[in-house]
Amino acid sequence: MSERLRVRVTGAVQGVGFRPFVHGLAMRCGLSGFVFNDSDGVLAEIEGGALDVFLAALRQERPFLARIDSIDLTVLPPQGQHGFTIRRSVGVRGSGTRTRGVPDAAPCGPCLDDLFDPDSRFRLYPFVTCTQCGPRFTITRRLPYDRACTALAEFPPCEACSADYRDPTNRRFHAETIACAACGPRLSHTIAEIASALGRGRIVALKGIGGFHLLCDATNEAAVAALRHRKRRPAKPFAILVANAASATRLADPTAAELALLGDVARPIVLVRARDGLAPSVAPGLSRVGVMLPSAPLHHLLFHAAAGYPEGQAWRDAPQQLALVATSANHPGHPLMIADAEALWELTAIADVIVTHDRPILARADDSVMAIIDGAPSMIRRSRGFVPTPIDIGQDGPCVLGVGGHLKTTICVTRGHEAFLSQHIGDLDAASTRRFYADTARAMLAMLDVAPELVACDRHPDYASSQFAETLGLPVLPVQHHAAHLAAVAAEHHLVGPLIGVALDGYGYGEDGGAWGGELMLRTGAQWQRRGHLRHLAMPGGDRAAREPWRMGVAALVALGRAEDAAARFPSVAGSGRLAAFLEAHPTTPATSSMGRLFDAAAALLGLCTHQSHEGEAAMALEALVHAPKRLASGYQIIDHVLDFRPLLADLLQPGLSARRGAELFHGTLIAGLVEWASALAEQTGHGDIVLGGGCLINPVLADGLVVALRARGLRPWLPRAVPPNDGGLSFGQAAMARAHLMMDPLPFRLSGS
Secondary structure (H helix, E strand, O other): OOEEEEEEEEEEOOOOOHHHHHHHHHHHOOOEEEEEEEOOEEEEEEEEOOHHHHHHHHHHOOOOOOEEEEEEEEEEOOOOOOOEEEOOOOOOOOOOOOOOOOOOEOOOHHHHHHHOOOOOOOOOOOOOOEOOEEOOHHHEOOOOOOHHHEHHHHOOOOHHHHHHHHOOOOOOOOOOOOOOOOOOOOEOOOHHHHHHHHHOOOOEEEEOOOOEEEEEEOOOHHHHHHHHHHHOOOOOOOEEEEOOHHHHHHHEOOOHHHHHHHOOOOOOEEEEEEOEOEOOOOOOOOOEEEEEOOOOHHHHHHHHHHOOOOOOOHHHHOOOOOEEEEEEOOOOOOOOOOOHHHHHHHOOOOOOEEEOEOOOOOOOOOEOEEEEEOOEEEEEEOOEOOOOOOEEOOOOOOOEEEOOOOOOEOOEEEEOOEEEEOOOOEOOOOHHHHHHHHHHHHHHHHHHOOOOOEEEEEOOOOOHHHHHHOOOOOEEEEEOHHHHHHHHHHHHOOOOOOEEEEEEEEEEEOOOOOEEEEEEEEEEOOEEEEEEEEOOEEOOOOHHHHHOHHHHHHHHHHHOOOHHHHHHHOOOOOOHHHHHHHHHHOOOOOEEOOHHHHHHHHHHHOOOOOOOOOOOHHHHHHHHOOOOOOOOOOOOEEEOOEEEOHHHHHHOOOOOOOHHHHHHHHHHHHHHHHHHHHHHHHHHHOOOEEEEEOHHHHOHHHHHHHHHHHHHOOOEEEOOOOOOOOHHHHHHHHHHHHHHHHHOOOOOOEEOOO
């Protein structure tokens, strides 16, 4: 007996081939009706006798990129309709939109087959795509997702593409991004020209999925050194782009888990242990290198050209000689470039060749960066391939906005049980980045069609993000920096109830106005309270101490009563002796409890780094030397929950101590002291869940060592996974705290402008 159902599907169901999937299921089941996109997702009406079969397949056979949140059914009177159609999308703004976009996806296997198939009309076409792969987030102007709402709107399909689009048996049936060489976007240069330039040691600016990359031969030291000089990036490591997994193992030593992560459809940069073969300037002095596989057909075509244009498909999995540095095309402190005109004007001093194409990038997105920590993937920078996928926070709640901090900034908007974290925005020093930041906030609120009840910001009053919060006309909740780091981990893992938190970070504005960064905290209700901290070290010069680790080294010497050794310890730094004398005479110099500055002090004392050209350079140099952490039994003291590592710093001064031995003692002793510190509070309170947050948790030696040792104590450590442990996850933690305060423990909020 014929029945009719209205089927409402919500989730990531637009831009993933869901309508053609529903069409195919209905035809297979002999059902009639229609399907279309709207503001809430996908709506279908189906009629016939095999509705149960259809619904079971709908849940079990969803398209690869689709994520179904809910399927709601409404029984309707039969209409006796015949045939099944895909109708025009319907968009209604301001009506409580529930749908969402999907991330950009690397080329699928069938599209790569087409790319190198001599009989395919997509052969060697650098913008080949289908319903299951290709750009999405970076080319979407608005939802519902239709060609007219994307960057492909200005490319009318040719007759052949239109025929594929209308053909239910074709895998490009209703593929909104369908295009070919006859009708689609075009490159400004040929593949041969680009490959030739790279082979001759030239630097190429290449327009990609989410912005321009700067490319050069990663085995050519002269080319890499030239890129460093022109980009004014003296030491910060570059990532490399290789053709496939077999090519990755030529230059790095990835584990099975790292290889799996490299092959993820998001194509993140993955930090893996480096091998010989790369130019020394790719990742100078470091043990790990960032590796990624191609995220666009254009990348595959470059490797194909470098291999001599081999026939067939077998070459795609074979080791390739070419490895490319691939780094964001931007000036220091400014956003990734996405516009052709800007790149042609701004990159001429950096790149020898600038390659554009005429498909606009509507949303910039840097490459995401990940690592395997404690055996599982962990986010370091969340952007292309992951945004705009939301993070499930476990329960419905009010809509709030988290505006992040100052460095590595992101924005977070909550809707129901989901938190939407923006792509990586960057540091808010430059006006161009602040414009990108404000535009991103507006775009997110418009795309999600929400109105926040509360905005949460950092307690630091001078941050551009805190000042932005004041302009929104909403109640403002200032949130302590390290509480937000810990709240992010708790929210990601749906942890409720009392918690212990260990925040290991560079800098955060403290409740007392001081420079915090090594904090032991306790959550009760919606409140995080500081219960302990690292013993303070003077931070001479304020922010300069973070850029010049020798200053923290001098502060350590003074704290150890060895001020007279400063000039000899840092002979290349004029004034180190005078600074030591000043600190001795002025014991009330502003100080910090920062774990990041403790790393800086250790790196300086060991002679590894006196000046940093990028954030974390000293800590990365220390971590790179560690083969196996070694504990110094008497390397720390704990008094009233204050953890004092002065004995460890004193040991680093012993004559003849190698930098490697010092780095291993430093890491091993840190781990032991931090575990005893947290365990004491756990025993005192009876709480066994310990969340670990802050930028220092990017260090795998420290993170792995902490979780192993805490588990050995019978405790339950939690690491950040879906969001970065550094300030890239701060907005998520702020949003989690804002929701908690609204739902559990309301505070008197400050009205913006008051």
